[in-house]
Amino acid sequence: GEKVEQHESTLSVREGDSAVINCTYTDTASSYFPWYKQEAGKSLHFVIDIRSNVDRKQSQRLTVLLDKKAKRFSLHITATQPEDSAIYFCAASTGGYKVVFGSGTRLLVSP
Amino acid sequence: EAAVTQSPRNKVTVTGGNVTLSCRQTNSHNYMYWYRQDTGHGLRLIHYSYGAGNLQIGDVPDGYKATRTTQEDFFLLLELASPSQTSLYFCASSDWGSGDTQYFGPGTRLLVL
Numbered sequence: 009g010e011k012v013e014q015h016e017s018t019l020s021v022r023e024g025d026s027a028v029i030n031c032t033y034t035d036t037a038s039s040y041f042p043w044y045k046q047e048a049g050k051s052l053h054f055v056i057d058i059r060s061n062v063d064r065k066q067s068q069r070l071t072v073l074l075d076k077k078a079k080r081f082s083l084h085i086t087a088t089q090p091e092d093s094a095i096y097f098c099a100a101s102t103g104g105y106k107v108v109f110g111s112g113t114r115l116l117v118s119p
Numbered sequence: 120e121a122a123v124t125q126s127p128r129n130k131v132t133v134t135g136g137n138v139t140l141s142c143r144q145t146n147s148h149n150y151m152y153w154y155r156q157d158t159g160h161g162l163r164l165i166h167y168s169y170g171a172g173n174l175q176i177g178d179v180p181d182g183y184k185a186t187r188t189t190q191e192d193f194f195l196l197l198e199l200a201s202p203s204q205t206s207l208y209f210c211a212s213s214d215w216g217s218g219d220t221q222y223f224g225p226g227t228r229l230l231v232l
Contacts, residue, residue, distance in 0.1 A: 039218075044223075051209065059218075097162065103218055105167060112161050
């Protein structure tokens with residue numbers, strides 16, 4: 009079955025810098041790639057997604073890039089702010105009923 | 120914003136005990152999911168359902184049963200709890216399956232002594 013790997017368990021940046029979180033997946037049939045954010049002590053909420061018919065999607069300071077040949081996708085956060093500090097989960101789906109999540113990347117934005 | 124609630128929020132039980140975790144969503148979503156979150160593993164899917172009376176097995180189903188009694192309500196049952204089931208459990212719902220945004224509940228923290 010599908011496996012999703014997040015390569016950085018922790019990422020530390022200075023406020024105002026950019027952050028990049030990388031994920032890889034194994035199933036070439038995967039077509040939907042959402043990202044979720046979990047702030048400390050809270051639940052997860054959706055932040056952005058990308059589908060396999062495009063290779064880039066932007067929403068304000070967030071950009072997702074998808075490289076289907078390399079089976080890799082990434083979340084880019086520009087002009088980071090302290091409130092960006094959280095655990096970010098990438099996920100992938102082949103379009104069936106379920107989504108497979110990565111293990112999470114803890115992003116720390118320091119002043 | 121979709122609303123997903125879970126109860127209890129915290130639960131302590133002993134090895135061999137029975138535990139039922141409850142989840143309710145009020146947005147008429149078709150799909151509901153139970154996940155467990157453990158450090159180093161991210162979220163792992165236990166069971167899911169695409170409608171009342173339906174149940175699908177997830178990736179880590181051993182030791183868990185689930186039941187979807189209505190479109191709104193999805194229950195996770197641990198009939199003989201073990202310490203390995205100590206975890207943070209999340210319920211989620213979505214309207215039309217994996218290609219749609221999932222809305223998560225606040226989580227239930229379970230400790231099995």
